Amino acid sequence: MDMLPILSALKRHKIAATLILLEIALSCAIICNALFIVSQRLDMLNLPSGLDETHLVEIGVSGIGDQGDTDARTLRDIASLRAIPGVDGVSISNQLPFQNGSWNTALALTPDQQRPTLNAAQYMVGANALKVMGLKLLAGRDFRVEEYQGYNELEAKGSNAWSGQPVILSKPAADKLFPDGSAVGKTIYMANLSLNVIGVVDTLLRPNMQGNNRSYSVIFPIWGGRYLIRVTNPADRAAVLAKAEAVLLKNDPRQLIWRKQTYEDGRADYFAADRDMIGLLLLVCGLLLLVTALGIVGLTSFWVSQRRRQIGVRRALGATRGNILRYFQTENFLIVTLGIVLGMALAFALNVVLMKFYELPRLPLAYLPAGAIALWLLGQVSVLGPALRAAAVPPVVATRS
Amino acid sequence: MLTYYLELALRSLKRNKVLTALMVLAIGLGIGASMTTLTVFKVLSGDPMPGKSERLFHVQLDPEDKQGYHEGEEPQLDLTRFDSEELLRQHKGVRQALMTGGGGTIEPQDSTLKPFSVGMRYASSEFFPMFDVPFASGQGWSAADDDAHARVVVISRALGEKLFKRGEAVGQELQVDGHALRIIGVLDDWSPKPLFYDLNVGKFDRDEDVFVPFSTAMDLELSRNGNMNCFGREITDDMQAVDAPCAWMQYWVELASPSDAAGFKTYLDNYSSQQRAAGRFERPPNTRLRNLTEWLDFMHAVPGDVRLQMWLALGFLLVCLVNTIGLLLAKFLRRSGEVGVRRALGASRSEIFRQFLVEAGMVGMAGGVLGLLLALLGLWAVRHRPTEYAALAHLDGSMLLLTFVLALLSSLLAGVLPAWRATKIAPALQLKSQ
Numbered sequence: 001m002d003m004l005p006i007l008s009a010l011k012r013h014k015i016a017a018t019l020i021l022l023e024i025a026l027s028c029a030i031i032c033n034a035l036f037i038v039s040q041r042l043d044m045l046n047l048p049s050g051l052d053e054t055h056l057v058e059i060g061v062s063g064i065g066d067q068g069d070t071d072a073r074t075l076r077d078i079a080s081l082r083a084i085p086g087v088d089g090v091s092i093s094n095q096l097p098f099q100n101g102s103w104n105t106a107l108a109l110t111p112d113q114q115r116p117t118l119n120a121a122q123y124m125v126g127a128n129a130l131k132v133m134g135l136k137l138l139a140g141r142d143f144r145v146e147e148y149q150g151y152n153e154l155e156a157k158g159s160n161a162w163s164g165q166p167v168i169l170s171k172p173a174a175d176k177l178f179p180d181g182s183a184v185g186k187t188i189y190m191a192n193l194s195l196n197v198i199g200v201v202d203t204l205l206r207p208n209m210q211g212n213n214r215s216y217s218v219i220f221p222i223w224g225g226r227y228l229i230r231v232t233n234p235a236d237r238a239a240v241l242a243k244a245e246a247v248l249l250k251n252d253p254r255q256l257i258w259r260k261q262t263y264e265d266g267r268a269d270y271f272a273a274d275r276d277m278i279g280l281l282l283l284v285c286g287l288l289l290l291v292t293a294l295g296i297v298g299l300t301s302f303w304v305s306q307r308r309r310q311i312g313v314r315r316a317l318g319a320t321r322g323n324i325l326r327y328f329q330t331e332n333f334l335i336v337t338l339g340i341v342l343g344m345a346l347a348f349a350l351n352v353v354l355m356k357f358y359e360l361p362r363l364p365l366a367y368l369p370a371g372a373i374a375l376w377l378l379g380q381v382s383v384l385g386p387a388l389r390a391a392a393v394p395p396v397v398a399t400r401s
Numbered sequence: 402m403l404t405y406y407l408e409l410a411l412r413s414l415k416r417n418k419v420l421t422a423l424m425v426l427a428i429g430l431g432i433g434a435s436m437t438t439l440t441v442f443k444v445l446s447g448d449p450m451p452g453k454s455e456r457l458f459h460v461q462l463d464p465e466d467k468q469g470y471h472e473g474e475e476p477q478l479d480l481t482r483f484d485s486e487e488l489l490r491q492h493k494g495v496r497q498a499l500m501t502g503g504g505g506t507i508e509p510q511d512s513t514l515k516p517f518s519v520g521m522r523y524a525s526s527e528f529f530p531m532f533d534v535p536f537a538s539g540q541g542w543s544a545a546d547d548d549a550h551a552r553v554v555v556i557s558r559a560l561g562e563k564l565f566k567r568g569e570a571v572g573q574e575l576q577v578d579g580h581a582l583r584i585i586g587v588l589d590d591w592s593p594k595p596l597f598y599d600l601n602v603g604k605f606d607r608d609e610d611v612f613v614p615f616s617t618a619m620d621l622e623l624s625r626n627g628n629m630n631c632f633g634r635e636i637t638d639d640m641q642a643v644d645a646p647c648a649w650m651q652y653w654v655e656l657a658s659p660s661d662a663a664g665f666k667t668y669l670d671n672y673s674s675q676q677r678a679a680g681r682f683e684r685p686p687n688t689r690l691r692n693l694t695e696w697l698d699f700m701h702a703v704p705g706d707v708r709l710q711m712w713l714a715l716g717f718l719l720v721c722l723v724n725t726i727g728l729l730l731a732k733f734l735r736r737s738g739e740v741g742v743r744r745a746l747g748a749s750r751s752e753i754f755r756q757f758l759v760e761a762g763m764v765g766m767a768g769g770v771l772g773l774l775l776a777l778l779g780l781w782a783v784r785h786r787p788t789e790y791a792a793l794a795h796l797d798g799s800m801l802l803l804t805f806v807l808a809l810l811s812s813l814l815a816g817v818l819p820a821w822r823a824t825k826i827a828p829a830l831q832l833k834s835q
Contacts, residue, residue: 015822019727026720034713062506112634115469159636191636256506256516272787277706284717287430291717294423295724302731358705 006331016299021339023295027288028343028375029350032367034281036351037360041274047214049097050170050203052134053263054234055088058096059244060226060259071150073252077227078126080247086236087229091133092126094151094225095207096263098270102207107218108189109177120173120216121206124151126223130168130201132230138171140184140199143221151224162190165220168199172215226259237262289378296382300328304390311390312397321391328387329380336379340372347371402752403759410760417732421764424728428768428815431721432808433775434714440776440800441783442711444793445605445703449593453533454693455659460488460652462673463687465632476687477648478601479628482641483681485650489525493668494654496531499615500524501650502602502627507611508576509564519560520602521577521611523618523625529555529586531655532598537561539571539586542614550620554582555612561587577611580621594793595702597693599651601628604702606789625649659692666690704790722815725764730819733757740823741831750824757820758813765812769805776804 010017061077074092081090095103103124106116127148130137147166154161167188174183174197183197195218204217231240241260248255261269304311311324351363414421448454462484463476480488485499503521528534529541542553554575561570561584574581595604613623619641631637633646640647656665666688673686691699733740740753748756776796783794 015818016727016730019723019730023720023723023727026716026723030713030716030720037709159638162636192634193636254516256518258518269787273706276786276788277710280710281713284434284713287434288717288720291427291430291721291724294427295727298420298423298728299731302735305735358709 003330003334006327006334010331010334013303016303017335020296020299020335021342023292024336024339024375024379025343025346027292028340028371029346031285031288031374032343032347032363032371033350033354034285036363036367037354038278038281040360041278045271045274045278047205048203049205049267050133050135050201051097051263052230053267055134055230055232056132056263057229057231057237057241057244058226058259058261058263058266059229059241059248059257061248061255061257071152074126074150074223077248077251080251081227081229081244084229084240084243084247086232086240088232089128089132089230091129091131091228091230092223092225093129093133093228094124095121096228096266097205097207098267099207100270104206105190105218107173107177107195111189111192111194113189118173118176118216119213120169120218121204123204123217123219124222124224125219129219129228132228133204134230135204136202137168138200138202139174140168140197142199143168148221148223151222154222159193162195163193165193165195165222166198167195168201168219169197170204170215170217171200171202173217174200176216293378293382296332296379297385300332300383300386301389304328304386304393307390308393308397311393312395312399315393315395316398324393325387325391328383328390332379332383332387333376336375340375343371343375344368402755406756406759407763409756410763413732413736413760414763420728420732424725424732424764425767425771427721427724427728428765428808428812429771429775431714431718431811432768432772432804433779435711435718435807436772436776436796436800436804437779437783438707438711438714439803440780440796441790441794442703442707443800444795445595445707445790446697447594448694449595449597449697450532450693453655456656457531457693458494458654458656458662458665458690459693459696460654460669461689461691462669462682463684464646464648464676464682465684466634466646467683468634470684472685472687474687476689477630477632479630479648480650480652481646481648482643482650484676485652486643488652488672491672494665495657496527497652497654498525498528498531499650499652500528500598501615501625502599502607502609503613503618503623503625505578505611505623507560507564508579510574510576511564514564519610520607521613521618521623522599522609523613523615523623525615528612531653532593534591535589537587537589538569539584541586541612547614547616550616551614552580552582552617553585553614555586555588556584557588557592557608557610558590559608560610575611577613578621578623580623582613582617594790595697597697597702598653599627600697600700600702602626604704604789605793662690662692707790718811722811725812725815726818729757729761729764729816730822733819733823734826736823737826737831740826741828744826744828753824754820757823758816761812761816761820762809765809765815766805768812769808772808773801773804 078090081087103122104119105122106119108116127145130142143166169177169183175181177183177188178186183200186197187194188197189195203215204219205214206217229240229244231237241262245257245260248257314324348363351360354360355362450457460480461476461478462480464481464484465477489497489499501523503523504518505521506516506518508516526542526544526547537558541555542551546553554577556570556575564570565573570584570587573584575584592608596602596607625641627649629640629647629649631640631645631647637645637647639645654665656662669688669690670686673682673688676682743753780794780796784791
């Protein structure tokens with residue numbers, strides 16, 4: 001199709017054409033960045049925690065007033081929980097991935113290192129923790145039964161009792177400390193206290209985003225915290241939780257249950273705000289597309305009604321309906337293309353601003369062709385209605401005045 | 402003349418219902434989205450201590466050891482217990498208070514109520530007058546109570562009503578984690594949002610119902626929560642001990658006027674130098690003294706997502722405006738004939754311009770009404786989401802007014818170009834072609 005008549009016609013409608021172009025460019029810039037943020041959030045939402053999430057429930061209790069021997073109470077509670085039908089295993093942990101607040105510690109290779117090598121989430125767990133949580137041991141061994149001790153018992157001995165503790169590292173932490181992969185058997189330091197690395201597990205994320213790294217974790221065989229229950233069948237989770245509460249309250253009616261949920265619910269809560277943000281961004285993208293499409297429909301309809309005479313003349317001079325239809329489609333394609341070019345530049349400019357204020361990475365180039373195709377499609381769909389009406393203008397219009 | 406223009410505008414808008422509806426919808430959506438996010442932003446970025454925020458200051462010192470020191474690096478956000486108690490003892494401001502967050506279990510005397518947990522704050526006596534905390538009955542404790550580690554407590558109005566129904570709470574005993582404390586004051590409604598004096602325990606969703614003298618809380622070993630950063634070369638046994646190298650205390654000071662800040666900062670620097678000379682500090686003075694407004698800014702008290710949502714909505718409004726400009730242009734130019742006739746009959750260009758602006762303004766007002774409804778719907782949705790600030794999202798009078806101002810302004814802005822374009826229509830040409 002000959003572009004020249006379209007260009008010369010557009011020159012006569014500079015303002016309207018510029019407005020459509022501008023609208024498309026702005027939409028393009030916003031949508032590209034919004035979708036990029038959505039994809040970033042989705043990546044985070046789908047991060048594997050390292051746990052066997054579907055089989056895990058947690059229940060936390062705290063007593064009131066002087067507790068006496070809390071470690072003994074904990075052991076009694078674990079025995080009661082273990083006896084519930086449908087329970088595959090019971091352990092304890094001070095924290096879990098994807099929750100607010102975290103317990104962390106700095107780790108170094110020597111006791112007098114200027115800057116610690118890394119900051120890791122400090123998991124403190126009870127017997128059977130690796131099995132109950134579903135962690136995958138990559139190297140070394142699990143804790144031995146005699147290595148576990150209660151947090152209160154340890155605390156009473158003073159900080160030096162921490163020295164020489166066996167620990168298990170998450171793989172990213174082990175790799176960072178010992179890039180040659182020889183972590184097992186080595187000694188690392190928590191301030192001036194030495195720790196012996198006895199094993200490496202695959203993934204165990206930090207509870208939250210503290211310190212800009214999610215993947216460094218260290219596990220101690222020291223227990224205190226909420227009970228973790230591994231169920232045999234995920235369908236039993238609610239029933240097991242209800243039974244667990246009853247059993248714990250039977251052990252001590254004055255216990256306060258401060259946490260009682262399936263792991264999956266806890267994780268969903270943690271990400272609730274991000275899911276809302278994703279929904280909101282998608283909604284705004286949808287509305288932007290809608291408004292832009294309606295704008296194109298409105299302006300093109302105006303052009304069609306304005307050019308009824310000219311269309312009639314062209315039809316009378318031998319142009320087919322297809323010619324007229326393609327005329328408007330080509331015109332739209334031209335405007336949208338210019339809008340996309342401007343929009344891509346705007347999208348990158350906006351991305352630079354977002355990178356500065358919101359720690360967003362650079363917009364991947366793949367968003368450009370995807371955005372272009374989407375907007376071309378949008379333009380063509382919007383213009384179809386008015387263009388068909390234009391094509392339906394009969395040649396006889398030319399003879400009327 | 403205005404009524405005539407209004408009549409013309411109404412007639413014209415009625416003539417082309419679809420186009421009118423499109424414009425109203427575009428402006429309404431843009432305004433609705435903008436007002437929803439602006440309201441949330443305004444609520445969250447509000448001044449929790451109006452009139453006083455320029456005179457209240459958050460204090461930071463750098464008590465860490467030489468290891469890893471970089472000049473100008475941000476010091477610990479909180480103070481050590483030693484430093485906060487020492488600054489409090491020296492008492493150089495008009496008022497000052499040290500504090501930390503805590504939590505505990507309340508056992509009601511009324512046996513029909515089950516024990517429940519509450520958020521607590523352990524503070525020194527001037528916490529109440531410094532933050533203008535209102536009392537419904539009774540009062541806060543005195544500096545003498547601080548020194549005597551008095552077994553007293555101040556509770557929130559909500560807690561008082563929960564525990565004692567309509568009865569007088571002052572004078573009663575409160576069982577906190579197994580310890581009996583005498584209630585000496587009940588607060589009136591007071592719940593600053595964000596919780597500016599300690600942003601690490603929950604900015605918008607934390608309620609503190611029990612206030613205990615810090616000295617008493619330490620005696621009773623009540624459990625604390627919030628930030629705790631220990632430093633130094635050795636692992637600390639008792640992180641809450643007076644001389645522990647751990648930063649976990651918030652320290653606020655009220656000065657007589659904002660201009661006293663420089664003097665107080667010098668005092669803090671001198672204090673740091675003295676501590677260094679005494680061997681407690683190892684770094685050169687690296688202090689911070691931010692007033693309440695600067696502190697909220699520095700701590701990004703407004704969640705990043707809320708800011709992002711606001712800019713997103715304003716961007717959306719911009720697209721809606723560009724869209725409206727285009728549609729208005731189409732609409733006005735379609736009436737070239739009418740303009741030609743009016744011009745030929747003596748209407749000036751400025752009268753044509755005004756006529757079309759009135760029409761644009763009318764679209765704007767209709768869009769404003771739709772936008773208001775959408776904003777109310779949007780805020781209702783925000784309130785029903787599990788965000789920490791959900792309960793705060795309400796439209797107030799000033800935001801209601803802003804809705805219409807924004808709608809009118811943006812529609813007039815959108816109308817300028819098309820109306821100006823309409824004044825350029827040559828009357829003779831239009832009349833000839835009719």
